[in-house]
Amino acid sequence: MSNSELSLDLVYKSDTILHELQKSPMKLPSPLEMDLLCALGSREVSGRELAKRYESEHGKSISYGSLYTTMRRLKETGWVEMREDEEVDRRVRYFKMTGHGISALQSLIRAHSIFNQSEVVI
């Protein structure tokens, strides 16, 4: 397969994945939403722990306001579910990715890698 055919194939694949994502009732996530989804993983994590994880992964801090606002938006799109709990002396909000969120994240990562490949081929 020549380079041009390969690049066309990759672009077609990424187009198909993005089309699938856009057919769902949700919009594509912003870079911050994507980073937070990646940092969240599949386990249940408290807001403070998520902020720390984001800081360690990206090397820059995120304010709690921005974190809770973004996670609320992700919850409204159905990618994340939240639960409130009382700890010893304070309230904590826990976040967990839904099955729909995990599958959407996988598709996004796949689309991203195909885009990168097509960039290299072109």
Added chain:
Amino acid sequence: MKNDILAQLVAGKNQLSETLKEIHYRIGESRASLEACENTLQPALDLYGDTLDCKRQEQRLKYLKEKLATLSRRHSELIERSFNIDLKIQEIAKIMQESSLERVLKTLRSILRWSRSPRITDHARRPLLILSVFRWLVPRKLRPEIDLVIEDLLEDKCEMLEAKKSPLFVTLILWWGALRTIFDYTLAGCTSILKRFAPFAKVFFGNSK
């Protein structure tokens, strides 16, 4: 000829029945071996479950220890503050005994100044006070989020104090966190207002071609 064919059929039938018997026997053997495997694996599975429980218990214990340390530190802080207040009260009592009203007022003023000044035990008061005032400016459904932010900032403050950070550093970090939170919520509010007005903008400016 007919007899030969019958004999062949009978022989085939016998062979088939033998094969079936053998198959049944093998199936029985396989089941027995499967049960034996299950029996062998059961203790291992039980042990794995016990190990998981132990790990969870260890994590819980670690968490409780940390909380206990935090509580004991807060307790010591409270004791320190109450001791300081006791000292001040004793001072006031002494001055009142001397029946000098002017000096009493002066001491009261110094106590007020002392309570407002940023002490080691009281760094989070001002930025968090600002946040709690800002809480009343956001919609009702977002207020619990501001409460959570305040709780998280308080926890950050405790961690920083445990790590022996300087009071100035702690105060600056808390101010930074509070102001960024206020900025984020203000920005989110402005964006939502703009989104609500976007359809009107489309009506007025959308068909300008």
